Amino acid sequence: MKYQRSSALFKEAQKVIPGGVNSPVRAFKSVGGEPVFVEKAKGAYLFDVDGNQLIDYINSWGPMILGHAHKPVVEAVVEKAQKGTSFGMPTEIETEIAALAVSMVPNIDKIRFVNSGTEACMSAVRLARGYTKKEKIIKFSGCYHGHSDSFLIQAGSGAITFGAPNSPGVTQGTAKDTLLAKYNDLNNVKEVIDANKGEIACIILEPVAGNMGCIPPAEGFLEGLRMLCNENDILLIFDEVMTGFRLAPGGAQELFGVDADIVTFGKVIGGGLPVGAFAARAEIMDYLAPIGPVYQAGTLSGNPLAMAAGLAMLTELNENRSVFESINKKTEYLHKGLEAALSAEGVAFTINRVGSMISVHFSSNPVIDFTSAANANNEMFNKFFHGLLAEGVYIAPSAFETWFICDALTYEDIDATVAACKKVAKDLK
């Protein structure tokens, strides 16, 4: 693979964009080397600026569940654009996609559209605080809910007291209201709740973690959180930015049969255009301006082009629900192939998978939380990443990310991926 043009473009980009990218993970800092600049994409394939064709296992970090440049989505956006791109006024299509989302997702009556997953999670927490009149929140180490200040927090000195900023610019004043707990550790959550009795507005989590690699909820973990929230008058927020409209039409709530109080969305709901959303039963959502006291707003919220892309995407997923089983089966086939290829070389690894979310960790121990993900051999992951890239396979450029499968991927693509893995595995040890 040659990357001359990507490298030249990266040099240019760094002169006018911090780090040459508009989102840090794209810069390959975690895996080393220089990012690949993409020219275009179609179906399961990326075509970079040097003419390399890559099998895409990121799919824009989740949105392209039906593959890139999916015809109905593209046509919907093109048609909408000819009628104007933004009005700052209500449009019928916002109601159409809202009604469809509400019909697909359990336990929500109303939904508010925003422009990113960050905005959705930030607004959901503000709504939970406004509704419960309590200020503290619990999040989990290793879970990512976007870059809003309340979420850029690491475990503080006291295990069960407030957190500490994990980015300059986040104040102690903000950090003191964010409590950190350990994913898949209900006892730890109980400790944190008991140490902050009556002060916690919400618990926010990824029902399947995707930002430590893919980490499934342990048996009973989600149900246990639901119980603790019921017993302590705490709202449970499922951050379904990754899992929503991917793990099932109704997302993780449907898959695991556990009801959240507020659900956030991103990625798939926008069909590849900038859309986030948060949703809940009416008694909670009606706390939002203009009918309630909790303020939240956005110039481009409900943008007609983004709504057209999202509506085309959700309509297809709703009407062809066999897609979910299809991508799950393809992910299982990939899992088996990778497992055979890596085992044959005696590499210490573990693969986590839920539905069409999957990740490879070079660890002989189970990866069940942030600590176990961090303790894996991530140097080996970096070699694995670059080896696959050289073979035309593009996976997430970090051991702390999930791969996302799209339904445009064929079994032949997966066989080619496994063949590439076999080749790379020989040089891993």
Ligand code: KE4
């Ligand atoms: P955005 O603001 O990036 O649309 O969504 C934030 C977000 C919220 N919740 C979850 C569970 C998420 O995974 C994300 C964003 N995911 C990352 C990938 N790990 C986006 C990639 C990036 O930051 O460029």
